[in-house]
Amino acid sequence: MSESVNRQWCLVARPTGMVQTSDFEYREAPVPVVGEGDYLVRTLYVSVDPAQRGWMNEDPGYVPPIPLGEVMRGGTISQVVESRHPDHAVGDIVSGYFGWQEYALGSAGLMGAQTITPEHPLPRYLGVLGGTGLTAYFGMLEVGQVAEGQTVLVSGAAGATGSVAAQIAKIKGCRVIGIAGGAEKCAWLTGELGLDAAIDYKHEQVGERLATLCPDGVNVYFDNVGGSILESAIAHMARGGRIACCGMIAGYNDAAPQPGPGNLFLLIARRITMAGFLVPDFAPRFGDARRDLSAWLTAGRLHAREDVQEGFENIPATFLRLFAGRNLGKQVLKVADPTGSAA
């Protein structure tokens, strides 16, 4: 341990509209002292995810709110730098929810830490092999129940979860259309990711494009955005279609709730099922899912892309990139390189 200062970003305001960097405050705290049976981790990579915006609210609805004044909660890839725990050796790489700080005790965090034996670049364990990849996996396969030959639509398709969800549907033999904002993202979808079509919602009419691209309707819609795109998707669902509700980023920064889709009657007329889900519910099967995802990565069937920002001081600004749609693939921030054999 060479450092004595623990740099932190703390939540100091609950935003009522768009999150701002001023909702966070930079602080310096002592590095925690490691007690018997505990261990100390140093943050290597910080994950920023749209779901964190909800955790800043008074009532996120499914996890406790982040207390004001405390370190901002978030996923991390960390390295054990000191240990008085028999199962955690100095140098080990772990994933956990240690938040926006440089050092943390292994006993801290939203859930326990999990030791990783890296076979892929470390940021990938926050993306394809982390929460977003697992979300895509279970959302598309278990909630969406995609089957070969189906037409599948994914919004936020150039994002961390959407890009994996769309590729999983391709792997399963579906015709896949992605919705993303801007020509660069759309080119990535139909290029490297091999999607059948992409819709640029910033420059095209989503409804019109869906009518042209999906004359027989959409069988499975994987929704990351909600809002008007959800309404357009409902309008073009096929009979018996399924909507996997993964996220609704379009509304996360609304000061007041916006009205929902005005065409919910189509759920009845077309026998559509809309199902919300959260990935922790599938935790007992994470191991199997990671094996599949890792194998697809190795075989080149799944393409991962991380948007890696750098510098501890830039974490809040990097978080805001998500809501401006500036990230392409999984948004992460590198705090430090690993040391020792993990380097």
Next chain:
Amino acid sequence: MSESVNRQWCLVARPTGMVQTSDFEYREAPVPVVGEGDYLVRTLYVSVDPAQRGWMNEDPGYVPPIPLGEVMRGGTISQVVESRHPDHAVGDIVSGYFGWQEYALGSAGLMGAQTITPEHPLPRYLGVLGGTGLTAYFGMLEVGQVAEGQTVLVSGAAGATGSVAAQIAKIKGCRVIGIAGGAEKCAWLTGELGLDAAIDYKHEQVGERLATLCPDGVNVYFDNVGGSILESAIAHMARGGRIACCGMIAGYNDAAPQPGPGNLFLLIARRITMAGFLVPDFAPRFGDARRDLSAWLTAGRLHAREDVQEGFENIPATFLRLFAGRNLGKQVLKVADPTGSAA
């Protein structure tokens, strides 16, 4: 055959807002001539149902629109009065979709006719033992998947479908709360039907009452109304809850679509599934369902109530009762008594 005139109500306008009696026109046509292999039925009871409002639109979404100038489509209980078909004898009682007219050929209608051996009063075959009862049965058991001990909420609970759905949930050992408009309907729900509680949406705050009645949330919501009551129900769903979308009568007469619920994010936070359904999809199992429903009626476990109006001339006005919420139980209209042994 003593009559030579076939009285009819025809659809002559597609309403853009609230349906009006002037959207229908009274006409007289010749009674159809019965060809070889056909048979003639006389209407005894006409069913009026909220779904018919959708069929009046240019694009109902799941059945062909009723052509302008043609007889209004609708369910009926009819009697065979002339036959040149070996399977249909004069005097037989049939259910079918012969529409708002006094006479029709057996080969006509939206679907084929089905012969009934009446064990219950005839209007009951348009209600509990007809489309609305079957809708309640499959909606509650297959779509809602109710299980013993669950808290179940039903809107439109004093209506034809809702009243049966609520009672089926009681039969299955659930705690059941009904939403209806007015003290008389609510008294019927908690009295004769044995529901655990009723909410009078015309005089009470639905959300506040749900918060009090369902502190642990609603496991299954059977939705007949949509609109603001759907939004209130979503707000009080339990984790893993299911919403069976049966109807959305609150919006059927809107000239333009109204915005939907602004709290759909709760689908994700609470892992809620919303599934639309239409009863014809369960047609292969109608026989089993009717046996259950009939047995429950006979055993006194299921209470049926029909609101029987009379007079062919009153069909359009009776239809409008549905949208004013004036019916208690299944709304039907009696055109004629059966003759012969069926009388």
